[in-house]
Amino acid sequence: MMPTTADKRTIFRKMHEAGCFVLPNPFDVGSAKALQHLGFKAVASTSAGFAWTIGKADNRVTLEEVLAHLAAISEAVDIPVNADFEGGFAHEAAKVGVNVARAVRSGVAGLSIEDSTGDKAKPLYDRGLAVERIKAARAAIDADNSGVMLTGRCEAFLWGQTDLNLVIDRLKAYSDAGADCLYAPGIKTKDDIAAVVKAVHPKPVNLLIGASGLSLKDAEALGVRRISVGGSLARSAWAGFMKAAKEMAEKGTFAELGQGYPGGELNKMFS
Incomplete structure (x- = not known):
């Protein structure tokens, strides 16, 4: 019997309780179904990968395009789908909340909100606003007891701000604001990864791995709960x-x- 959306959300949460799993990133319905066929237990969308399928650059897709994409993938597979929801497609916390509520209705089992502004002159939102944005996302998810997992992302390393103390401070604040999972794309060394895992424990940590890096076994030994591969x-x-x-x-x-x-x-x- 096909699992319901509620079933997928329950399964996705349980996957984060122990061990480490790979959360690969399909870019369309076909690639999502292929990953399910290969035995992966959950998948995550990729903002860049999806954008390229419709002939756009990363961070140039519209909210409506992303919502349709998330709904299509969620309907096509029997496994949980985590949404790369970029920055929530809004600056103000209240608008982020409105958009997150719409994403929840697409059928996803989880979604992430990042703290990057897209402005090279000021790449990260002020800490206070970044926290309010996570709180708004949390409230939107909880409004109908959806059970969707919220991932709080600190994008500092991707923008050349490699102060690990800043990253940890933000991730802990996002955790306190209601994020279920924490994610700092760009961290790579074992020491940095272990420090992030320790700082947000017992909340799970997502690790981004690209063309090289740690193995699944290595990441698990450091306490990482899930690995995604982005674009x-x-x-x-x-x-x-x-x-x-x-x-x-x-x-x-x-x-x-x-x-x-x-x-x-x-x-x-x-x-």
């Missing part, structure tokens, strides 16, 4: 596409097309 799967798919397309455009040859995944296998997977 890496999408970039891998684009790498194959662009390599074959460039060969056709520049050389008029077609050798790279022979490297494609077998169509018969794809049809079998999606049948």
Whole structure:
């Protein structure tokens, strides 16, 4: 029997109670279904990966586009979906809350709110406002007892602000404001990861891993609960596409097309 949205949310919460799991990031319905087929127990959207599928740069998609995307993926798979909800598509805390309420209705089991402004001159929201934004998201999630997990993200490292004390201070504040899971994309060293895990314990920590880094076993040993890969799967798919397309455009040859995944296998997977 197909799990209900409530079932998915309950399952997703239980996944964070012990151990460490990979939360891969599909970029469309097909890639989400493929990851389910491979045995992953949950997936997470990627703002960048989705944006590229509709011919836009990261952080340039609209709220309506993202809500439709989240609903489509949540409906297509039987496993929990965590939403990369960027900055909530608003600056003011109250508007973040309104938008989070709409995201909850898309059927997701979790969502994240980040503290980056998109402004290089002032990349992070003031701490007080960042905390209010998390509180607003929490209130919106709890308004109908949805059970959606809220992840609070500190984006400092991605913007070149590599002060771990600042990151930990913010993550602890987001935890106090109601975040169920904490996430600081960009941290990489074992010492930094262990420090973040210790600081927000017993709340779970999400770790971003790209082309290299710790293994699942390494991350688990440090106390990490889940690993996501951001836009890496999408970039891998684009790498194959662009390599074959460039060969056709520049050389008029077609050798790279022979490297494609077998169509018969794809049809079998999606049948």
